Amino acid sequence: MFHVESATWTEHDSESRIGRGNKSINHHRNSFPLLFLGSRNSRLSSSLKTPRNSKRRNHQAGTRKAPRLKIFVHLGCVAQFLMGELGSDPGNSCLSLQEIELLLSSDGKGSVPWLDQKRPTFLFFSANWCRPCANFTKVLVEIYKTLKSTEREFQVIFVSLDRDEASFAEYSRSMPWLVLPFDPRISRRLCEHYKVAHIPSLILWSSDSNAVEEDVVGFVEDYGVDAFPFTRKRREQLEAMDEALRIGAGSLQALLGSPERDYLISGEGKKIPISDLAGKTVGLYFGGQWSPPCRSFAHQLLDVYDELGVSEPGKFEVVFVSSDSNEDEFDQNTSSMPWPSIPYRDKALKKLSRIFLVNRIPAVVLLGPDGKTLSTNGRNLITSHGAKAFPFTETKITDLERLLEKEREGLPEQVSDPKHQHELKLDRAMAYVCDGCTRPGRFWVFSCNNCNFDLHPQCLQGSPSAYPIP
Numbered sequence: 001m002f003h004v005e006s007a008t009w010t011e012h013d014s015e016s017r018i019g020r021g022n023k024s025i026n027h028h029r030n031s032f033p034l035l036f037l038g039s040r041n042s043r044l045s046s047s048l049k050t051p052r053n054s055k056r057r058n059h060q061a062g063t064r065k066a067p068r069l070k071i072f073v074h075l076g077c078v079a080q081f082l083m084g085e086l087g088s089d090p091g092n093s094c095l096s097l098q099e100i101e102l103l104l105s106s107d108g109k110g111s112v113p114w115l116d117q118k119r120p121t122f123l124f125f126s127a128n129w130c131r132p133c134a135n136f137t138k139v140l141v142e143i144y145k146t147l148k149s150t151e152r153e154f155q156v157i158f159v160s161l162d163r164d165e166a167s168f169a170e171y172s173r174s175m176p177w178l179v180l181p182f183d184p185r186i187s188r189r190l191c192e193h194y195k196v197a198h199i200p201s202l203i204l205w206s207s208d209s210n211a212v213e214e215d216v217v218g219f220v221e222d223y224g225v226d227a228f229p230f231t232r233k234r235r236e237q238l239e240a241m242d243e244a245l246r247i248g249a250g251s252l253q254a255l256l257g258s259p260e261r262d263y264l265i266s267g268e269g270k271k272i273p274i275s276d277l278a279g280k281t282v283g284l285y286f287g288g289q290w291s292p293p294c295r296s297f298a299h300q301l302l303d304v305y306d307e308l309g310v311s312e313p314g315k316f317e318v319v320f321v322s323s324d325s326n327e328d329e330f331d332q333n334t335s336s337m338p339w340p341s342i343p344y345r346d347k348a349l350k351k352l353s354r355i356f357l358v359n360r361i362p363a364v365v366l367l368g369p370d371g372k373t374l375s376t377n378g379r380n381l382i383t384s385h386g387a388k389a390f391p392f393t394e395t396k397i398t399d400l401e402r403l404l405e406k407e408r409e410g411l412p413e414q415v416s417d418p419k420h421q422h423e424l425k426l427d428r429a430m431a432y433v434c435d436g437c438t439r440p441g442r443f444w445v446f447s448c449n450n451c452n453f454d455l456h457p458q459c460l461q462g463s464p465s466a467y468p469i470p
């Protein structure tokens with residue numbers, strides 16, 4: 001996403017979650033659920049509890065003292081806009097022009113452009129207290145400015161869900177677009193009409209008041225300026241392009257590079273042409289120095305890299321796709337890597353995570369010599385089989401699995417051993433340390449269900465020497 005947010009990382013035992021979610025599951029990964037839209041007197045508890053409706057002031061049309069605004073512009077236009085939206089809703093008839101003040105530029109003094117029906121206009125539901133909103137606002141401001149400079153403009157109208165006018169005013173100042181004056185009641189109506197259930201939400205405003213478009217926050221986060229004009233059609237186009245890259249129908253340049261960059265960088269900061277990877281099996285390693293599971297996995301990957309460098313020279317390369325939280329960390333991390341990296345903060349980082357749906361690190365995506373994706377589960381293949389898994393093809397993995405099944409043949413399901421007081425059961429483990437010989441083991445193990453006791457099959461008393469240490 002806008003480069004992965006370090007603030008949203010959490011850690012698990014064996015992997016670390018990164019800021020992007022699996023979009024098929026949770027497209028609004030950074031959104032806050034929205035359970036409240038009350039009057040300015042209602043306070044939103046941080047736990048977002050049920051609104052205290054009893055305390056909500058129930059304004060009648062015209063009884064509320066409207067905040068005085070500095071400029072009045074195009075009242076008809078604004079009214080048309082709002083009535084167009086709200087007029088069709090039952091119960092909205094109490095809204096009057098006096099209540100609905102106007103749209104004004106966020107600095108409170110500039111001239112306000114006409115709402116241009118030719119340019120797409122979005123309602124931006126957001127609040128100062130909401131951290132994902134703050135992050136998204138920064139992203140949206142960048143996109144807004146970039147597109148404006150290329151004359152691909154769109155309009156945004158901020159609909160505030162702030163707790164009070166001061167927060168609203170402060171938040172509005174960070175926005176280069178139109179803002180709707182602070183009025184919780186109007187915001188609530190708009191939320192109801194646009195079925196806004198979480199913020200931030202960015203919803204295309206249509207002149208057809210019955211047409212409610214879907215929220216595009218996730219789409220904008222995923223694709224940035226490329227998402228313009230933020231339509232469903234554009235989303236389908238971009239997703240089809242991603243799909244093509246995911247299966248390997250594009251070039252390595254399209255996948256790892258950008259129109260401005262056709263190289264990767266080495267640990268020493270040298271440029272390595274992407275074309276150098278042609279014909280090699282490539283492992284895209286998604287990781288970050290801050291993540292302990294990544295630091296431990298990097299050692300395993302390095303072993304495999306070195307081993308294949310000897311046994312299969314020139315056939316395997318790794319490309320580091322960084323989730324480091326800052327540039328110093330990235331420099332420190334990559335300086336010890338013998339393989340090249342995508343430059344820090346490069347757009348391709350986000351693109352690769354998106355294309356391969358990477359939301360946890362460490363992760364390895366393996367690409368064959370023809371550029372086609374071999375596996376998105378390269379981490380498991382490397383952890384389970386090491387360099388033996390090369391060239392990581394389905395046939396190779398099936399053979400390895402078959403070999404493992406063969407090793408299992410003849411092993412009892414359950415045994416007793418004088419080295420341990422409990423029964424031991426046959427199990428399969430990625431990695432363990434044998435309590436008999438203290439050497440590491442992988443795959444088949446005799447384990448105790450009660451204690452943390454593990455034994456190599458060949459360390460069982462009276463075990464035939466036919467069980468070699470894997």
Ligand SMILES: [Zn+2]
Binds near residue numbers: 437438455456458459
């Ligand atoms: Zn042992």
Ligand SMILES: [Zn+2]
Binds near residue numbers: 420421451452
């Ligand atoms: Zn035991």
